[in-house]
Amino acid sequence: NAEESAKWVESHAYGSIILVTNNYHMPRSLLEMGRLLHGARLEPYPVVNTKLGNGSWLTKPEALRVLLTEYSKYVLALARGVVPLRPSPEGVTIAEASVVKN
Template identity: 40%
Template sequence: MFGKRRPRKTSIAGSLIIFAAISWIVGLLFFVAAIPDKVTDDGSKSEAIVVLTGGSMRLETGLDLLSKGAADKLFVSGVHRGVDVAELLRVSRQSPGKLDCCIALGYEASDTHGNAVETANWVRENGFKKVRLVTASYHMPRSLLELRHVMPELEVQPHPVFPDHVKTDSWYRWPGTAALLVGEYLKLLLMPMRWLWIDLVG
């Protein structure tokens, strides 16, 4: 009697594992498809530009947008302590005296959720309603969700950058890119639980 039930239980467990694996893969494919492959709006003006540090081309793109008048203010979130505006401008090969009056730095964020909280605080302090968000294309979906979670009323214009080392076309053929995207997807899946935990602990 017991010997006959074991295959059925094993079959159910196996089916659940297969279903979960297929769902995970399908979700990953949808996530990759949602990664922007171009800047959809690089002409309209925002009240501020927000740059999330942590990857190549982000700060340079933000400074270039500021110099072209895409916004009057630039906020850089997640800056290492001890780094000031002049240092950032020198590293980015910008004139220290040209843009430093229009740049604010945030030193508190150490991850994407921290970026969102730090950005929301700065945006509220300045009374802004519309910002242009600059971060890597693969990082954009999670960054938008985090920012909209902490400040749903804010209008956010995505401005992705495209690092050369991230090969989103045929990404599965590039082990480095595949690992990066899978890691980003896993972080995205864990976000609701993290939000719940943060809400519970205050």
């Protein structure tokens, strides 16, 4: 979704966009869109579907699964910004580092 959205934003030359998503998706969404957009300013607008403030979500396995899954996706998105990737016929592979010899 982020790649398709970024292409659309850039093809329409928007200078800023409002990024609307669930509040627990926002950190990863900002990271992914920021990596893909070149020049457009992001305005986050997090939506709260479930109030988590009272801590009752800690007793719900489904809520924990969703939050742990989202955290894992966020860590992978961080790694994607650090590890160089390149397209290949088989998909995406890790780019080889070049060695500079003195």
